[in-house]
Amino acid sequence: MHEMSIVESLLETVQSVMRDHPGKRVGEVRVRVGSLRLVVPETLQFCFAAASRGGEFDGARLVVTTVPALARCGHCGIEFPVEENWFACPRCGAADGSLRAGNELELSSIETMCTA
Ligand SMILES: [Zn+2]
Numbered sequence: 001m002h003e004m005s006i007v008e009s010l011l012e013t014v015q016s017v018m019r020d021h022p023g024k025r026v027g028e029v030r031v032r033v034g035s036l037r038l039v040v041p042e043t044l045q046f047c048f049a050a051a052s053r054g055g056e057f058d059g060a061r062l063v064v065t066t067v068p069a070l071a072r073c074g075h076c077g078i079e080f081p082v083e084e085n086w087f088a089c090p091r092c093g094a095a096d097g098s099l100r101a102g103n104e105l106e107l108s109s110i111e112t113m114c115t116a
Contacts, residue, residue, distance in 0.1 A: 002038075002039070003039060003040065003043045003044045003046075004047045004051070006039065006044065006105065007047040007048050007051045010029070010031065010107065011048075011051060014026060014029055014107070014110060015056075017107075017110055018056075018110070021112060023114070024112040024113065025059075025112060025113045025114070026057045026060040026110060026111075026112060026113075027060060027061065027111045027112060027113045028062075028063055028110070028111035029048070029057075029061070029062050029063070029111075030063045030064075030065065030107070030108045030111075031044075031062065031063070031064055031065070031105070031107055031108060032065045032067050032105075032106050032108050033065070033066055033067065033105055034066075034067045034101060034102040034103045034104040034105065035066055035067065035068050035069045035102050036069045037104075037105055039105075041064035041066060044062065044064055048060075049062075065108070067101050067102060068081060068101065069081065069082035069099070069102025069103075070100045070102060071087055071097035071098060071100055071102075072097065072100050073089035073091065073092065073094055073096060073097055074094065074096035074097065074098060075092050075094035075096045076091055076092045076094070078091050082097070082099070082102055087099075
């Protein structure tokens with residue numbers, strides 16, 4: 001499953017971050033996912049819960065923010081939303097769009113709690 005491999009690499013990142021914060025527990029993990037990644041947030045959360053259950057991140061919550069895809073026209077310079085990988089400019093029609101957003105898959109923050 002696509003989402004499960006994302007969650008696995010996400011948990012690896014969380015793990016390496018948490019190594020610098022001994023004695024803390026992960027409360028909430030926030031990620032930004034570009035719409036071009038075709039990730040279903042609910043599926044991602046389900047996989048996260050399944051992968052973290054019983055482990056060191058048991059009970060942690062995953063918050064997914066979807067970033068809409070956006071391109072900039074190389075011809076006239078406007079930015080426009082990308083739909084279905086369509087990069088042609090809606091104003092001048094040039095197929096010269098470069099992606100500005102929508103391909104993100106990044107950890108934006110980790111909220112920690114004390115274990116005590
Ligand atoms: Zn244009």
